[in-house]
Amino acid sequence: TSNLMWGGRFASGPAAIMEEINASIDFDRALYTQDIDGSIAHATMLEATGIISSGDRDAIIAGLTAIRGEIEAGTFTFSRALEDIHMNIEARLAETIGPAAGRLHTARSRNDQVALDFRLWVKTELKKTESALKTLIGTFVDRAEEHAGTVMPGFTHLQTAQPVTFGHHLMAYAEMFGRDLSRVRDALERLDECPLGAAALAGTGFPIDRHMTAEALGFREPTRNSIDTVSDRDFALDFLSASSICATHLSRLAEEIVIWSTPQFGFVTLSDAFSTGSSIMPQKKNPDAAELVRAKTGRINGALIALSTVMKGLPLAYSKDMQEDKEQVFDAAKSLELALAAMTGMVADLTVNKAAMKKAAGSGYSIATDLADWLVRELGLPFREAHHVTGRAVALASERGVGLEKLTLDDLRSIHEGITDDVFSVLSVTKSVASRTSFGGTAPREVRRQVRYWRKRLKKM
Ligand code: ARG
Numbered sequence: 001t002s003n004l005m006w007g008g009r010f011a012s013g014p015a016a017i018m019e020e021i022n023a024s025i026d027f028d029r030a031l032y033t034q035d036i037d038g039s040i041a042h043a044t045m046l047e048a049t050g051i052i053s054s055g056d057r058d059a060i061i062a063g064l065t066a067i068r069g070e071i072e073a074g075t076f077t078f079s080r081a082l083e084d085i086h087m088n089i090e091a092r093l094a095e096t097i098g099p100a101a102g103r104l105h106t107a108r109s110r111n112d113q114v115a116l117d118f119r120l121w122v123k124t125e126l127k128k129t130e131s132a133l134k135t136l137i138g139t140f141v142d143r144a145e146e147h148a149g150t151v152m153p154g155f156t157h158l159q160t161a162q163p164v165t166f167g168h169h170l171m172a173y174a175e176m177f178g179r180d181l182s183r184v185r186d187a188l189e190r191l192d193e194c195p196l197g198a199a200a201l202a203g204t205g206f207p208i209d210r211h212m213t214a215e216a217l218g219f220r221e222p223t224r225n226s227i228d229t230v231s232d233r234d235f236a237l238d239f240l241s242a243s244s245i246c247a248t249h250l251s252r253l254a255e256e257i258v259i260w261s262t263p264q265f266g267f268v269t270l271s272d273a274f275s276t277g278s279s280i281m282p283q284k285k286n287p288d289a290a291e292l293v294r295a296k297t298g299r300i301n302g303a304l305i306a307l308s309t310v311m312k313g314l315p316l317a318y319s320k321d322m323q324e325d326k327e328q329v330f331d332a333a334k335s336l337e338l339a340l341a342a343m344t345g346m347v348a349d350l351t352v353n354k355a356a357m358k359k360a361a362g363s364g365y366s367i368a369t370d371l372a373d374w375l376v377r378e379l380g381l382p383f384r385e386a387h388h389v390t391g392r393a394v395a396l397a398s399e400r401g402v403g404l405e406k407l408t409l410d411d412l413r414s415i416h417e418g419i420t421d422d423v424f425s426v427l428s429v430t431k432s433v434a435s436r437t438s439f440g441g442t443a444p445r446e447v448r449r450q451v452r453y454w455r456k457r458l459k460k461m
Contacts, residue, residue, distance in 0.1 A: 115195035152357035160364030187238035194219035198229035201317035271349035303332035
């Protein structure tokens with residue numbers, strides 16, 4: 001038999017495979033509440049503009065409310081033959097309230113309906129992401145304040161570079177996630193236009209009030225162009241690209257946690273709550289949560305590429321290809337939500353092994369730059385020459401198998417005779433970090449300033 005909703009011109013029903021490739025109900029049922037909200041707003045507007053009677057409006061709203069209850073109670077029967085959530089709900093409405101149900105779809109198409117439902121869903125998800133990011137940034141701020149003076153090695157090329165503080169390193173992530181948060185807000189700002197009333201693509205001849213539905217559904221205003229409204233999914237791409245950049249940041253930190261928690265580094269110990277054991281090696285404590293955060297990034301990046309590939313060849317306006325938008329976004333949203341929560345938990349819980357960090361901070365001639373800077377400051381050497389002199393000091397220390405601070409004054413004077421005893425005052429990791437007082441630098445004082453800045457900013461967000 002032909003389709004109940006659109007089968008007028010059809011003599012027979014779809015092939016089984018057609019039904020299977022076409023139906024989206026298995027996943028778009030997640031949009032049921034948005035769909036019902038949209039339909040209630042639409043019916044209310046249809047009555048207010050004189051398009052349907054108040055009796056029909058009341059019946060429609062009562063019916064939709066009952067259906068929401070059925071879905072939430074798990075008693076609603078979803079049908080694949082009815083393709084998607086929109087037609088499942090409308091068919092049930094017809095069953096429960098009779099012919100008045102048929103008036104709901106006046107001046108509307110599934111094209112603007114799905115654009116609305118999905119936008120509402122993405123909007124909610126962006127808001128969840130926004131608040132998860134705030135919590136994560138707050139966690140960095142707390143831990144950074146605690147470790148504003150904790151010295152660790154800073155790396156470039158994963159080779160020891162210069163001593164930094166752990167608080168400074170954490171605040172680097174606060175900055176990254178702060179930008180992620182602003183990308184989420186930008187996405188929310190752009191998304192905040194209501195698609196309802198664009199109808200199939202051309203708008204409608206019925207005297208609808210799009211400003212009324214936009215306001216009822218919590219949008220700033222209606223979309224301006226009906227063809228654009230049903231054609232684009234860039235609000236979803238905005239969500240996925242913001243998610244992908246955020247996941248990239250999460251993944252880098254996850255990678256650092258994996259490295260830091262190895263016995264070889266031993267900088268941090270993950271809490272038991274965020275670690276797992278091995279079924280064969282009793283000594284193991286594995287950073288599985290960090291590894292999974294790192295891996296979720298692959299899924300999220302994949303979703304971004306999948307959806308942008310779906311969209312890139314579509315002529316305006318709607319094509320069924322766009323039905324493939326939802327699973328990617330649902331999966332990415334779930335992955336991001338989990339990754340943000342797991343990262344927040346790991347960072348809040350991890351134990352910092354200050355002694356191991358400090359020891360590592362002093363290895364690998366990390367204070368060589370401090371010696372070079374001293375030569376510039378105290379002896380007036382050009383930096384390039386100071387660099388060369390320091391290089392020779394490093395070579396000598398390395399020959400002896402000691403740190404720079406363990407060379408004798410005579411050793412140092414054999415390299416440059418102007419060097420005095422005062423040089424030893426800069427040859428320590430603690431002095432090194434304390435000296436980096438430039439704005440945004442690693443000195444504990446500067447890190448505390450960054451912490452204060454973010455505390456204030458978070459409060460206003
Ligand atoms: N299930 C469809 C989707 O997710 C709804 C819109 C269908 N519109 C249409 N003209 N077939 O995109």
